[in-house]
Amino acid sequence: xxxxxxxxxxxxxxxxxxxxxxxxxxxxxxxxxxxxxxxxxxxxxxxxxxxxxxxxxxxxxxxxxxxxxxxxxxxxxxxxxxxxxxxxxxxxxxxxxxxxxxxxxxxxxxxxxxxxxxxxxxxxxxxxxxxxxxxxxxxxxxxxxxxxxxxxxxxxxxxxxxxxxxxxxxxxxxxxxxxxxxxxxxxxxxxxxxxxxxxxxxxxxxxxxxxxxxxxxxxxxxxxxxxxxxxxxxxxxxxxxxxxxxxxxxxxxxxxxxxxxxxxxxxxxxxxxxxxxxxxxxxxxxxxxxxxxxxxxxxxxxxx
Amino acid sequence: xxxxxxxxxxxxxxxxxxxxxxxxxxxxxxxxxxxxxxxxxxxxxxxxxxxxxxxxxxxxxxxxxxxxxxxxxxxxxxxxxxxxxxxxxxxxxxxxxxxxxxxxxxxxxxxxxxxxxxxxxxxxxxxxxxxxxxxxxxxxxxxxxxxxxxxxxxxxxxxxxxxxxxxxxxxxxxxxxxxxxxxxxxxxxxxxxxxxxxxxxxxxxxxxxxxxxxxxxxxxxxxxxxxxxxxxxxxxxxxxxxxxxxxxxxxxxxxxxxxxxxxxxxxxxxxxxxxxxxxxxxxxxxxxxxxxxxxxxxxxxxxxxxxxxxxxxxxxxxxxxxxxxxxxxxxxxxxxxxxxxxxxxxxxx
Numbered sequence: 001x002x003x004x005x006x007x008x009x010x011x012x013x014x015x016x017x018x019x020x021x022x023x024x025x026x027x028x029x030x031x032x033x034x035x036x037x038x039x040x041x042x043x044x045x046x047x048x049x050x051x052x053x054x055x056x057x058x059x060x061x062x063x064x065x066x067x068x069x070x071x072x073x074x075x076x077x078x079x080x081x082x083x084x085x086x087x088x089x090x091x092x093x094x095x096x097x098x099x100x101x102x103x104x105x106x107x108x109x110x111x112x113x114x115x116x117x118x119x120x121x122x123x124x125x126x127x128x129x130x131x132x133x134x135x136x137x138x139x140x141x142x143x144x145x146x147x148x149x150x151x152x153x154x155x156x157x158x159x160x161x162x163x164x165x166x167x168x169x170x171x172x173x174x175x176x177x178x179x180x181x182x183x184x185x186x187x188x189x190x191x192x193x194x195x196x197x198x199x200x201x202x203x204x205x206x207x208x209x210x211x212x213x214x215x216x217x218x219x220x221x222x223x224x225x226x227x228x229x230x231x232x233x234x235x236x237x238x239x240x241x242x243x244x245x246x247x248x249x250x251x252x253x254x255x256x257x258x259x260x261x262x263x264x265x266x267x268x269x270x271x272x273x274x275x276x277x278x279x280x281x282x283x284x285x286x287x288x289x290x291x292x293x294x295x296x297x298x299x300x301x302x303x304x
Numbered sequence: 305x306x307x308x309x310x311x312x313x314x315x316x317x318x319x320x321x322x323x324x325x326x327x328x329x330x331x332x333x334x335x336x337x338x339x340x341x342x343x344x345x346x347x348x349x350x351x352x353x354x355x356x357x358x359x360x361x362x363x364x365x366x367x368x369x370x371x372x373x374x375x376x377x378x379x380x381x382x383x384x385x386x387x388x389x390x391x392x393x394x395x396x397x398x399x400x401x402x403x404x405x406x407x408x409x410x411x412x413x414x415x416x417x418x419x420x421x422x423x424x425x426x427x428x429x430x431x432x433x434x435x436x437x438x439x440x441x442x443x444x445x446x447x448x449x450x451x452x453x454x455x456x457x458x459x460x461x462x463x464x465x466x467x468x469x470x471x472x473x474x475x476x477x478x479x480x481x482x483x484x485x486x487x488x489x490x491x492x493x494x495x496x497x498x499x500x501x502x503x504x505x506x507x508x509x510x511x512x513x514x515x516x517x518x519x520x521x522x523x524x525x526x527x528x529x530x531x532x533x534x535x536x537x538x539x540x541x542x543x544x545x546x547x548x549x550x551x552x553x554x555x556x557x558x559x560x561x562x563x564x565x566x567x568x569x570x571x572x573x574x575x576x577x578x579x580x581x582x583x584x585x586x587x588x589x590x591x592x593x594x595x596x597x598x599x600x601x602x603x604x605x606x607x608x609x610x611x612x613x614x615x616x617x618x619x620x621x622x623x624x625x626x627x628x629x630x631x632x633x634x635x636x637x638x639x640x641x642x643x644x645x646x647x648x649x650x651x652x653x
C-alpha cells in the first residue's frame with residue numbers, strides 16, 4: 001500500500017522517538033531526518049534506521065522535497081526557528097506538524113478537533129504541550145456534556161523527562177497550556193500547573209484534571225463521556241490510564257490519570273514525551289489517510 | 305559553649321512567614337483586614353521583611369491549593385500601603401506562579417521575593433529570578449525540601465540560582481525533617497561556593513521541634529537570614545516561632561533589630577486567637593517531620609482521611625514513601641483513594 005512520505009526536523013529524543021512511531025504506521029513512511037550537527041547521535045541513528053539525513057537544517061532538505069515526494073514534516077526543534085521552517089516547507093506544499101511551543105497554526109488534540117483540521121486542510125497544526133495532550137481530552141469530555149466555567153490541570157513530570165528548553169521557559173509552558181484548556185478544552189477559564197519530581201526510579205507521568213461545571217454536574221453522563229474519551233486516546237496512547245475518579249464534590253469534577261509511554265526510544269515513564277509523539281503521529285495519519293483516499297489535497301502556500 | 309559565644313554581635317535578618325505560610329494553617333482564610341492588623345503589629349515590632357499572600361504564593365489561588373478570601377494583589381496592596389519600615393515579600397514557585405503575576409505583585413507593592421524550586425530543580429527558575437532582579441526586588445533563590453539533596457547538590461543548585469541573579473540562597477526545610485547537623489553541612493557547603501556577597505538563609509518547620517536549633521546551626525555555618533512565623537503560625541507544626549527565636553538571639557547577643565516584647569504581644573494577643581487549630585507538634589505534624597513529607601500536606605491529608613477512612617498518618621507515610629514533593633497536593637487524595645481501594649474501603653470514597 002502507498003504511504004505518505006515524511007521528514008523529521010530535529011534529531012533529538014523527540015525526533016528519534018518519532019521514527020519508531022512513523023515506521024509502525026500503515027500510512028506513513030519516515031524518509032528524511034534534519035539536524036544541525038553532523039556529529040549528532042540522532043542523525044547517525046536515523047541513518048542506521050534507513051533514513052536520509054542532512055546536518056544543514058531545513059535548507060539542506062528543501063532541494064529534495066519534490067524529488068522525494070515529501071508531503072508531511074514534523075518540527076521538533078524550537079519555537080524560535082519553527083516559523084521559518086514552516087514557511088519554507090509550506091511553500092513546497094509540505095504540511096507541517098509543530099511540536100514546538102510556537103503555535104502559529106491551530107491547536108490540535110486528536111480526539112477533540114483533528115477531524116476539523118483535516119477537513120479544512122490546515123497546512124500547519126500545533127500539538128500544544130505534553131500536559132495539554134494529556135489533559136485537554138478530559139476537559140473536553142466534561143465540557144461537551146455541560147458548561148465548564150473553570151478547568152485546572154496539574155501535570156507531574158519526572159525530572160529526567162523535562163529538557164533544558166522547557167525548564168528555562170517554564171512560563172511559556174504554563175501560558176500555552178492554560179490557553180489551550182480554554183480554546184480546545186472548552187472551559188471558559190483554564191489554568192495549568194506543572195511539577196517536576198526528581199524521584200528515582202523516575203515516576204510515570206501523572207495528571208489531575210479538575211473541572212468546575214456551571215450547573216450541578218450530571219454524574220452519569222460526565223463519567224460516561226470521560227470513559228469514552230479515555231478509550232479514544234488509548235487508541236494512540238495505550239498507556240493512558242484512569243487511576244482514580246471521576247469524583248464529584250459539589251460542582252467540582254476530579255479525574256486522576258497516568259500516562260505511561262510505549263517505551264519506543266523514550267523510557268516508559270516519559271509518558272509526557274510519548275503522548276506528544278503519539279499525538280503528532282496520529283495527526284499525520286489522519287491527513288495521510290485523507291490524502292491517500294483522494295479526499296484532500298495539500299496545496300503549496302504562496303511565497304510572500 | 306565556645307561556638308555559641310562566637311555569635312555575639314552577629315546581625316540576623318528576620319523574615320516573618322505567618323501571613324503566607326500561616327495561610328496554609330488557616331486554609332487560606334485570613335481576610336485582608338486581619339492581614340493588615342497582623343502586618344502592622346509586626347512592622348511596629350521592627351520585623352524587616354513580612355511575607356504575605358496565598359500559602360502557595362503567586363498563582364496559588366486554585367482548586368489544587370484552595371482559594372483565599374482575596375486576590376494576592378489585594379493582600380499585598382493593603383499591607384504594603386500601611387508599612388512604616390517593613391518590606392513586603394512574596395513567594396513564587398515556577399510552574400505555579402508566573403512572571404505576569406510577579407509583575408502584578410510588584411505593582412501592588414511587593415519588594416522582595418522568594419523564588420522557590422524543589423532542591424534539585426533550580427534550573428526552572430532563571431526567568432523568574434532574572435525578572436525579579438530587573439524589577440529591582442530583593443531576590444532569594446529558595447531550595448525547598450532541602451533534605452532530599454546532599455550538601456554538594458545543594459551547593460551546586462544554589463550556585464545556579466546565584467548565577468541567575470539571586471542575592472540570597474535559602475536552605476528550606478519544607479518537611480521539618482532536618483536536624484542541626486543536616487542544616488550545618490548544607491549551609492557550609494553553600495558558603496564554600498557562593499560569592500562572599502551572596503547571603504544565605506534558612507527556612508525551618510517545627511515538625512520535630514528543631515526550628516530554633518536548626519536556625520542557630522544555620523547562623524553558625526554562615527547564614528544571615530532566618531524565616532520564622534510569629535507564634536509559629538505556618539504549615540505542619542508551623543515555622544520556627546519567631547518571637548522565641550528573637551529571644552534566643554537576644555540571649556546569645558545577636559542583633560535582630562526587633563522589639564522582643566512587642567513580638568511576644570503580637571503572638572499572644574493577635575496570632576494565637578486567630579488559629580483554627582493549635583499549630584503544634586501533634587501526631588500528624590510529627591509524622592511529616594519523621595517521614596520527610598511537605599508540611600503543607602497536613603490539612604489535605606486530614607481531609608482525604610475523612611473522605612476515605614484511611615488514617616492521615618498512613619496517608620502521609622505513603623506519600624513520603626512515594627517521594628511526593630511540594631505542589632503535588634492532588635496526589636494526596638489520589639493516594640488515599642488508591643489505599644482505600646486496596647483496603648476494601650472503596651464505598652467510603
